Amino acid sequence: MEFTLIPDLVPQNRHAVIKVYVSRKWIFRGAMDNGPIHHIDLVLIDKEGHGICAEIPRNLAEEKGSIIEENKIYEISRFRISSARLMFKPVHMDKMIHFTYHTIINASLDTPPAFSRYVYHLTPFDQLESYIQKNEYFLDVLGVITQVSALKPVGTHTQESSNVIKEIIIKDINDITMRVTLWAERARAFKLENVYDPLEQKPIVTLFVGCLAKNFQGIYLNGGTACRWYFNPDIREAAPYYQRFESQKIKLHISSEQEQLYVTKETNVEHKTLHELLELHPYAFPKQGYQCTATIIEVPTTSRWWFPACTKCGRACKPQNGGYYCPYCKSEAYILRYKLTFMGSDGTATAQMFCFDTVAQHVVGRSCETVLKQVTEAAPIPPDLAQIVSLKFTFRVTVSNQTFSQREQRPTVLQINSIVAVHGRQRSLPKGIQTIIDQGPSTPNKEATLKLLKESPSTSMERLSTKLLTDVGRKLTYSTQAEDITKSQILDAPQETNADKEVPADKDKEIEPNLRSPPKRHKQEPLIIKDSTEPEHRQE
Template sequence: MEYTLLPDLAPHKIHAKIQVHVSRKWLFRGATDSGPLQHVDMVLSDREGNAIYAEIPGNLAEQKATNIEEGEVYDISRFRVCATKTIFKIVDGDKMIQFTFHTIVKRATSPPTTFPLYVYRLTSFDLIEPHVQTTNNFVDVLGVITEIHELTPVHVRSQLIPTVTRTIIIEDLSNKTMKITLWADQAIMFNLHDVYDANTNKPILVLFVGCLPKFFKGVYLSGGPACRWYFNPTIPEAEPYLTSQSTKKIVLQLPQNLQHPPAMETKPIVEHKSLYELLTVNPYDFPKYQLNTNGGFHLAQNAIKQQSLTLQVITVNHAIGMDTNLMSIDSSKYLYLFHVDSANKSNINSPEKDDGDKETAQNFDICSLIQYPLTKEKDQQIQLNRHLKGSNKGRYASDKKWTSNPPRTKVSLRSSSTF
């Protein structure tokens, strides 16, 4: 059967059939490794070495992606050809393949042996820094390993469960170095014990593909789920290294060969509840919840004293630099009060890794929700504050047969889109 080459694909060729080698396959879960699966990504190559990016939507992953293995050759048909993404491009080209419900994938029988083992586009160390400010392309680099570090536990703000990293230093032909930081599974899987001989100390050449340029105390490359590496690759660009490193020896201190990541202290998982759900529960039946606030108040441990029905509030505005230290939410019969605790100031302003998380989460004790009946005067004042001011305010009070100037309260509520 005649197969279409990848450069000849076009959106109007709906009956095209391709035979491709799956060079890479990984799962994309967004900013965190523990998030929901958004899509399955692949780098495919044809028998002439042409490459293309392919994507399987998350809702089709179980049906279409489970039988596709990295390193195998498949016949694929009934797919969609569309314009490639403009950011996070992993291969060159203006087209990409997207799987649909009708896509057919079959393992190839007796495929040719001309499929390339590596799909890459090398970037010089000198040209990596200009890529830091953009996310247009992933970067592939080649170099000799000079250092390899132990696994290091790290806490990421957007993840409750800590992850691990591993740092590798590589060197090019001009003796310039580049730091590569591998994350999570990539950090655990990186292992030199099978390729490095401590008796000969022969240099190990490595090809890293699918890295993102970053800057933190200098330029470095970040290796996530899309990253792969190949030791001593048989590519033309490796020949100068083999010639120059033939008599050179590099002593590497190999880290411990761990089958599992090191034990890490995990943050307690706190059940999440919305404000609406909190209004319907008995505050004395639940220990703690977690509430996300987007630019609003930081809710924390309550610091209040109650004498009969009188509520005395300890002022702690200086803890977070806010003029308001009390927030009330009106239910038809009860008023719930939240108070900020100065003890959590360190948690609110604690420096953590910036990973793009826009929200801040704080813990508070549900027993700090103090609930008491609203008086008739307080209810009238809250209702008036929800309506127009001036003459309209007096007219509204008159229609409701209230006093024209009901007693004012210290706490008033306005409708807010924050909650």
């Protein structure tokens, strides 16, 4: 049988039959990964190595899409040929194939090894920037892996299922580095165990295909469902890499142990219900805390969810002259970080819980600065913050420090130290909630609440950014939150990765004075976001 080669396909030819290797297959859901199926995408390769994109429309996804598997060879006939689509082209080819009701797909019995496994069109690292948000093509890059992160759980704005990412740093032949962030199933699928020997430490040259250039605190490549990778590929462009890195060793931390933390439970930390936790004496909590699984049921508008942290030492800054000031560093440089409070429930009880910046970023899915920018006077609760309600997590918790200086024999607030598992958005909130923690002495009263809500300093942030600094006549009372913040300050030290931990007792003295006017900054310097390794927690 004579098969048509991909370059010879023309729209007029309805009788072409192709024999192709399915190099890639993924479900395209548009910008949102949890959106409805738009179509199934395929990258097909003929025996001469030409690639073409093929599309199975949504209505045929089940019937035709289920027949075709990645890494297999098929004979395909009765399809439609058109010009390539305008966006998200996986290959550089001006035509594409559409499957129709009539399309016939036959698995090929022979498996000629002559078929190329992949097609690619390399983009040099220094040109990637020009492709940010221009999604005409998926991008392909080649580099040597220098770092691989563990799986990290993420909460996202657009994603409702539990999600993880994995970050890979690669460098090119000129030692320019680039971050590749793999998402969800792609993150889980990325494994080096079979290709990397920790004793030999041989560098791994990797071809990544199907990425998109994004910008979040610098350019990075986003690897979603279309992304694939090929270790030590036998391609012309890789030859200089093999030559240059032949005698070198690259130590990679293959973090399968760390991943266990997210994949399975921490074995030495006991899991308890919220009801059980809230019955315990604060001193009965072990140092490592307990695990609990809770759904966020409410984000109280009463709590200030951010604080100004000194960029040098991470402590909470004090307001001064309309700006902020770190009395330790004598510095006015600060960044805004989370100290997020919410109500969590597991059906046995409801508990007030809080977390600092590192955990909160995972819960919210965005940096504190980003979320603060959404605040307006009309909408004081930013949408990104509101959307965390109904997200479910397994947390590792301890008793908040605040509890220990109070009279209560039970924890008033649970402090989240880490996220053990992400369970995603829940359709319904836990039933039969019995409120154990109510408005304790640490919770501001209703009136204060409304004031805070209405005149949150974040609105003054907003004003600042538009240079309207005049509105200082309003009253704000932060005293109740201020105590928490000062106690927490050291936890968010910029360099700390596990920042949300123990609080040194000597910091307790430092109490932020009551604010009588909205804090503002007199310097209009751009806000700095500290943790530059943090990816944007969304996939598009």
